């Protein structure tokens with residue numbers, strides 16, 4: 001029977017400021033597992049984001065997003081990043097096989113070593129898919145860095161190299177663990193942000209759409225469509241706003257207009273919006289700035305987005321062909337009148353759609369108040 005259950009709360013808090021303190025975490029033992037203490041009732045500078053057990057099972061560490069490490073039971077404190085200014089928050093930790101050290105990993109893939117943990121490498125800091133955690137190989141002492149797309153980047157000696165197993169699904173990976181046969185990946189549904197209406201809302205919507213597309217297309221390889229190969233999503237229409245930075249019609253600030261707006265001269269409300277190419281419907285949802293929208297996955301890391309619809313006529317997962325109806329023109333979200341906002345995205349990032357739908361229709365001078373957004 002372990003006699004010492006005294007909590008050793010070795011606290012290291014970056015910046016030593018508790019302004020905006022967050023509540024500490026509780027540890028709940030499942031089954032017959034005893035607990036050795038936790039941080040309930042304490043105010044911390046960063047959220048608790050990870051946990052690792054000691055090899056004996058008689059203790060554990062908790063780690064906060066600012067790199068503060070808290071040791072309980074027979075876990076020893078070997079240091080923290082509390083005195084380092086982090087570029088990105090800590091997102092996970094793993095203990096060495098001896099239990100005499102641990103690694104911390106940040107969302108940009110930076111790895112920090114403590115005690116007998118050896119440094120085997122970090123993940124590239126310019127990854128689009130953030131790092132969400134790490135897992136240690138108990139046989140070899142190497143580790144894997146796990147990304148939100150489900151890739152496991154082996155560093156140092158590892159007993160298996162799980163095929164970079166991108167999740168290829170809309171749900172991001174939030175954590176993972178070693179299994180003798182490969183790995184377990186923990187996913188949760190992507191949360192569609194609902195920011196209050198402001199000048200930054202379109203950007204927030206756009207970033208979330210990029211994330212959604214990247215997870216779903218993680219197993220594909222980029223092959224952009226040929227120039228002029230896509231169908232214009234609204235027939236008999238003219239371009240009312242082009243892709244690029246512009247003065248936003250609703251907010252009056254200069255920002256990227258991530259797509260091309262199409263409208264009919266005589267009015268577009270209720271006109272059919274069609275798929276620019278064949279593919280699979282990736283998302284049908286309602287966002288603050290984009291309004292009712294449809295995202296179609298065309299494969300080859302190519303996707304198209306149709307926004308401000310008055311109604312949608314497809315379901316996620318549905319296979320559709322080029323020219324099929326996806327919804328009706330409306331002015332939902334931030335729009336000054338009925339039009340379709342059309343985006344082409346390559347690996348999630350918006351590009352100018354016009355070259356892909358052909359340049360036959362140049363931008364016309366507006367003859368009446370132009371619906372844009």
Ligand SMILES: [Zn+2]
Pocket residue numbers: 241257259260261340341342372373
């Ligand atoms: Zn637009």
